[in-house]
Amino acid sequence: MQENDIVIAIQExxxxxxxxxxxxxxxxxSAKDYKKWDSLANVNIMMTIEREFxxxxxxxxxxxxxxxxxxxxxxxxxx
Amino acid sequence: xxxxxxxxxxLQLFCRPPDPKIGRLKRQLQKKLSGQPNLLKKRIAIxxxxxxSELVGMLELYLLNCGILPEFHQSEFNQYYEDIMxxxxxxxxxxxxxxxxxxxxxxIKRQPSIHSTRQDVxxxxxxxxxxxxxxxxxxxxxxxxxxxxxNFDPPPHRTLxxxxxxxxxxxxxxxxxxxxxxxxxxxxxxxxxxQDIDRLAAEVGxxxxxxxxxxxxxxxxxxxxxxxRLAHSLAGLxxxxxxxxxxxxxxxxxxxxxxxxxxxxxxxxxxxxxETAEASAFLAFQEYAKALKExxxxxxVCSKNEEANALEGLNHPDSALSxxxxxxxxxxxxxxxxxxxxxxxxxxxxxxxxxxxxxNPAEREIVKKQLPDVAVIEPGGPTGSxxxxxxxxxxxxxxxxxxxxxxxxxxxxxxYSENARRNKVKLAHTDYGDYLDSLEMEAEIALFIxxxxxxxxxxxxxxxxxxxxxxxxxxxxxxxVADSTxxxxxxxxxxxxxxxxGLVSVILGKQLDSTVTIDLWLMSCRVFKRDMELAMFxxxxxxxxxxxxxxxxxxxxxxxxxxxxxxxxxxxxFNLVRTEDNGHGIWQFDxxxxxxxxxxxxxVS
Numbered sequence: 001m002q003e004n005d006i007v008i009a010i011q012e013x014x015x016x017x018x019x020x021x022x023x024x025x026x027x028x029x030s031a032k033d034y035k036k037w038d039s040l041a042n043v044n045i046m047m048t049i050e051r052e053f054x055x056x057x058x059x060x061x062x063x064x065x066x067x068x069x070x071x072x073x074x075x076x077x078x079x
Numbered sequence: 080x081x082x083x084x085x086x087x088x089x090l091q092l093f094c095r096p097p098d099p100k101i102g103r104l105k106r107q108l109q110k111k112l113s114g115q116p117n118l119l120k121k122r123i124a125i126x127x128x129x130x131x132s133e134l135v136g137m138l139e140l141y142l143l144n145c146g147i148l149p150e151f152h153q154s155e156f157n158q159y160y161e162d163i164m165x166x167x168x169x170x171x172x173x174x175x176x177x178x179x180x181x182x183x184x185x186x187i188k189r190q191p192s193i194h195s196t197r198q199d200v201x202x203x204x205x206x207x208x209x210x211x212x213x214x215x216x217x218x219x220x221x222x223x224x225x226x227x228x229x230n231f232d233p234p235p236h237r238t239l240x241x242x243x244x245x246x247x248x249x250x251x252x253x254x255x256x257x258x259x260x261x262x263x264x265x266x267x268x269x270x271x272x273x274q275d276i277d278r279l280a281a282e283v284g285x286x287x288x289x290x291x292x293x294x295x296x297x298x299x300x301x302x303x304x305x306x307x308r309l310a311h312s313l314a315g316l317x318x319x320x321x322x323x324x325x326x327x328x329x330x331x332x333x334x335x336x337x338x339x340x341x342x343x344x345x346x347x348x349x350x351x352x353x354e355t356a357e358a359s360a361f362l363a364f365q366e367y368a369k370a371l372k373e374x375x376x377x378x379x380v381c382s383k384n385e386e387a388n389a390l391e392g393l394n395h396p397d398s399a400l401s402x403x404x405x406x407x408x409x410x411x412x413x414x415x416x417x418x419x420x421x422x423x424x425x426x427x428x429x430x431x432x433x434x435x436x437x438x439n440p441a442e443r444e445i446v447k448k449q450l451p452d453v454a455v456i457e458p459g460g461p462t463g464s465x466x467x468x469x470x471x472x473x474x475x476x477x478x479x480x481x482x483x484x485x486x487x488x489x490x491x492x493x494x495y496s497e498n499a500r501r502n503k504v505k506l507a508h509t510d511y512g513d514y515l516d517s518l519e520m521e522a523e524i525a526l527f528i529x530x531x532x533x534x535x536x537x538x539x540x541x542x543x544x545x546x547x548x549x550x551x552x553x554x555x556x557x558x559x560v561a562d563s564t565x566x567x568x569x570x571x572x573x574x575x576x577x578x579x580x581g582l583v584s585v586i587l588g589k590q591l592d593s594t595v596t597i598d599l600w601l602m603s604c605r606v607f608k609r610d611m612e613l614a615m616f617x618x619x620x621x622x623x624x625x626x627x628x629x630x631x632x633x634x635x636x637x638x639x640x641x642x643x644x645x646x647x648x649x650x651x652x653f654n655l656v657r658t659e660d661n662g663h664g665i666w667q668f669d670x671x672x673x674x675x676x677x678x679x680x681x682x683v684s
Contacts, residue, residue, distance in 0.1 A: 040132075047130075059292055
């Protein structure tokens with residue numbers, strides 16, 4: 001899977017969970033850019049990413065995630 | 080889920096082993112399923128000791144697949160105790176039809192320690208059970224809704240090793256004791272249903288059930304891969320609560336109930352019994368089907384065979400099932416879809432209450448296509464349809480889930496078999512009135528009494544055809560209706576020379592001044608066309624007179640299933656007041672002094 005495809009897939013997941021249509025992600029996008037991306041939404045987002053990409057984040061990865069770029073790298077590293 | 084792009088037919092998701100990866104198709108499935116017509120709307124509150132959003136998503140899929148459109152309320156993470164005990168405005172406003180209390184072994188805070196005495200452990204068990212009992216009581220008093228409580232799953236690890244299960248200080252031992260107490264709790268609490276996740280965790284396998292990263296990262300228990308199984312199990316219970324459980328198992332014969340083709344191999348050639356591996360697997364499947372029959376599932380045969388051959392096979396000396404175990408045997412050469420439709424019509428149950436089991440994938444495909452409402456089981460195993468997989472495929476579908484076993488359930492098969500005998504007598508009479516008289520019917524019709532509350536509740540939740548308003552009631556609601564003085568609520572039992580049909584009809588009316596409105600009128604399909612509705616109406620009118628009512632208002636709310644009563648009020652002499660846009664008809668009847676009894680064939684006591 002290409003980096004760009006992954007970003008688009010994450011964008012769809014965020015659109016769904018945050019209920020917001022105009023999301024455009026870059027590697028630097030992060031939770032603080034979106035008001036509805038709180039800790040509860042974060043759990044949903046991460047679980048959905050694991051489910052849809054059929055992989056699991058390492059617990060250490062989860063703790064150090066800062067932005068979309070980190071998520072994409074974790075997915076690329078494991079798939 | 081190979082045909083993920085197809086519209087999943089009703090119950091299709093139930094009929095195959097729950098796929099842990101179903102989640103990836105969730106969004107796409109959900110859109111398709113929500114578009115189905117005639118979904119039953121229900122409000123379900125999920126109060127959990129862990130993160131429940133993933134569960135809610137999966138549960139929605141399974142419920143949609145069995146015709147229920149859920150609306151959900153979730154407690155904040157681990158706020159279930161506070162929400163119930165101290166109230167939550169959101170939950171109160173939500174007015175749940177069902178509350179699901181989801182806690183797992185991860186939520187057990189107070190556990191025995193290595194220093195506990197037997198007495199300490201006993202005390203801890205009682206305290207823990209008591210705290211749940213308080214929750215259940217509060218829910219019952221406050222919301223009066225059905226409670227689904229899961230029991231506890233085995234712990235993820237055992238610090239005492241094997242001793243963890245036998246020493247009172249072990250957590251495994253502690254959890255087993257709690258589960259025993261939960262099981263006993265249902266005896267006192269008819270509104271409480273225990274979901275057995277102890278069993279479910281075993282089926283899933285503990286290493287996948289207790290995925291530690293799902294717990295540490297998301298506080299989600301069980302693990303993400305086990306959530307579809309949990310949702311599937313829960314949906315099976317919920318559809319049963321709302322009267323949608325399957326009722327009849329339709330079985331093929333050749334290579335389904337025995338090995339081989341009886342028409343070719345002869346009765347001595349078929350493989351059934353204890354002699355070979357294959358023969359004993361077929362016998363085991365027959366024994367499983369027989370056990371289902373004994374607890375109230377109706378059995379039918381649908382087989383491409385000469386009837387004589389079919390009967391010969393079922394009379395095989397090693398056969399666990401005999402021809403008498405089947406309410407109906409359709410053995411002929413017509414297409415199975417036609418035979419299955421005939422089975423539903425002759426037993427008089429909805430086609431969506433049937434489950435079809437056939438080893439032949441081609442037959443299964445045709446039935447799925449022609450009769451999409453029939454649940455078609457997909458066996459698996461080494462050969463795709465291997466007899467070794469039959470029991471598991473049926474058992475894990477959860478289609479015959481049951482929430483309590485009433486005496487009625489145990490007698491159900493008998494009722495339907497007696498009906499088959501009545502039908503034979505009917506053929507011998509040319510005049511329908513003569514036939515009714517020949518049945519020597521006697522009815523007991525009276526105001527609700529507590530011993531029947533369970534059965535009445537059950538009827539309100541599963542009767543779909545003769546049901547004017549299709550309103551569902553919970554047990555506490557039935558109790559409160561029976562206790563109130565402004566209600567006229569009657570039940571009817573019917574007996575005839577072939578047997579006791581049991582409690583088969585209910586009318587529930589609410590009085591305001593001199594008007595009685597019929598909120599609910601239903602009758603079991605067992606006794607259609609027997610004039611029982613006339614006897615019930617006579618009795619209702621006489622109660623209304625006693626309460627000085629001068630008019631009765633009746634509502635007919637159309638559903639896809641209750642066409643049979645669309646003109647009932649008209650036939651009884653009601654006047655149409657008006658019809659609303661959705662076909663909802665409102666009817667009026669004057670209670671006259673000179674009311675003459677309509678029933679002439681049933682002796683009423």
